[in-house]
Amino acid sequence: METVDRQYRVPLPALAVASLICITVSLVIVFFVAPNDAVLGFSQKIFYFHVSIAFTAYACFAVGAWKAFRLLWKRDPRADLESYVAVHQGVIFGVLVLITGSIWAKYSWGHWWVWSEDELVLFLVLFLFYCAYFMLRFSVDAGPQRENFSAVYALFGVVLVPVSFLAIRLAKPFLHPEIFTRHGANLGGWMLVAYLVTQPSVLLLAYTLYRIELSGKRLDLRLRELRPA
């Protein structure tokens, strides 16, 4: 099964080069083609990265939960490591969401952080919940027990993703802008194109990083098996 999977897998250098091309195109469109926002001006350009990174973090947590589900359901031996790596990538992108969000907040609202904003606090809760995943994972010895604990925790955590996402919709329209509504996107022309190019580019970069980390960890395991006792 492993051999069959590898035959259809895109090689890592090809993925890395594809990420390089896509991100370069995104940067060109965002900074040189898309116009400045009428209200926020140049600082709005961080939106393309902030929102793309946020959705990527949610996607990583969702993948982590899916792999955890596969571990519990089918006892897939590869799923534990895949779930762990996905959650790890989600936390890295979560840090980036908080950093880019804070920079944007400082320029737009005049504050680095606003505790009264539900969506900010809920994202922080989600982020801290997944940080605690690592404490749980590394407090248990490697083996089926650790795999089960980690999988159940990752599954519980994914429940917070829609809560965090919907908080932006449910919160009072005080500070956090709502870009995508039921009536479509509040963006037009090149601004929408810039977002639609940046989002898949950041997802591709995240997938490449996921594959790199997974590949490194699997190599480490294979070398441990090869090492003479």
Add this chain to the structure above:
Amino acid sequence: MTTVEKYVTAAYCVIFAVVLAYVVLISLKLQRLERDVAELERREAKTEDDERETVHVG
């Protein structure tokens, strides 16, 4: 674009350039390591097979 905007654009480009250079270099290195480990595994399997063949019973 004002001077400040140019600096911000440059900062974005530099950060992404560093990340992407790391991604490309590490992916090439990992590919080479995977080939080396596969070769080691092949040799290990061959050695085990040879040892099994040379065992004399009785």
